[in-house]
Amino acid sequence: MLVEEIMHRNVHSVTPSTSIGDAIHLLKNHQIRHLPVLDGDVFVGLVTDRDLRSASPSSLDPKGLRNLLHRPVSEVMIRQVITAHPLDFFEDAARALYEHRIGCLPILEGEKLVGILTETDILRRLIEIFGVDRPSQHVEVEVEDRFGILAEVADIFGQHRTNINSVMLERSQKEDHLNIVFRVQAKDLGKIIDNIEQAGHRVLWPRTNPDPEGGV
Template structure:
């Protein structure tokens, strides 16, 4: 999934010459926390509600609040901006938000602002990608890291009429292992889980009943 598919295309912005008071009003009116600063369509900075509050606290130490609020946004905006491109993958945007501990990513094409993506937008998309917004069950299977193993386990689910909503792949507990995490829809998965174990894989979740037999070693 690409950033352009989930970004907000209507972006509320301010210009560098706008006063801090007016920027506060824009943020309050539209109930937003992040305001890109643009000049002639070009992104030149960004300011958050926290930036505005901190800047104002420092200013009023030296001058009356009314005068501090009259200062231009350009004096308090952040000029070093972490951005995304419309054709970036959503997981790359998530990495940037996490790595830089920021709440939003202005989306730019060249120097022109084309959208904005917030941490909340990315979380919502990742939840949908994991399938946890739908009624489903969580299954974890540890397998050997070999060609065709995902298809093999998926085929077992299919044979038991178990619908797979989502699947994610992670490194296993040991070298040469993979963890397959499924979100599946089924009334009773015990038969499928038994066959997965019989095929030589290890079911990590859900816990199997004692009569299901001990999980075998993964086939190499």
């Protein structure tokens, strides 16, 4: 999945000379937290609600607050901004947000702003990828890490005419094993679980039997 598939294309922005007061109004009016700063068509910076809060004087200084509202956003904007390209992969953009602890990525083609991607967009897309945006049940299976194992377990769901919303794989705590997490739409999950266990796999969730290693 590419960034251009999920980014916002209609982006509210300001210029370096826009007053801080007008920027605050835009943020509140549109219920957003980030405003790209454009000089003509060129992206030159970013201003956030956090930047504006940090620049605000004490509420005990009303004169200072009035002065702040008339100052240009160029005085408080971030100039060195982490950005992304529309053809970057979704997972690389998500990693950039996480590693740099930032709330958005302006999306640029050259110096031109073509969109914005926020942490909320990432979370919403992850919810869709995990399949939890639709009615479904969580089934987690521990399997040997060997060729064809995913298809083997998925075929059991197919035999029961069960729709799989999503599949995720992660390393198991047990050596040479994987945990496969399915989100499925099943009419009779009990029979499916029985068949998975009869095939020699361990169902971690739903828990139907005591953990053989002493868990619950």
